[in-house]
Amino acid sequence: MAKVTFITADDEQITLEGDSGSVMELAVQNDVAGIDGDCGGVCSCATCHVHVAPEHLAKVGSASEIEQDMLELDDNANEYSRLCCQIELNEQIDGVILRVAQ
């Protein structure tokens, strides 16, 4: 079981728990504003873009090459960017904070 906190564009904090699937799926199932998951999680839309809290980046890991290619098309991408459909929900990421990217 992992707890994940999302911070939306309105600075609303939403903490959710899950134990399988991706972080994007958890967000979409719980209507987190700004996470749309349009491509269904195949890393081809960037509507699941988040910025990982800097202190949590090591836990979550950095973006894969395919993910980086997609993020390059997004003006708001930075070194803390991830597409959260590519983050697996597991104990390793318990407690992470993710800011929904604009």
Ligand code: FES
């Ligand atoms: S849901 Fe489309 S890239 Fe993540």
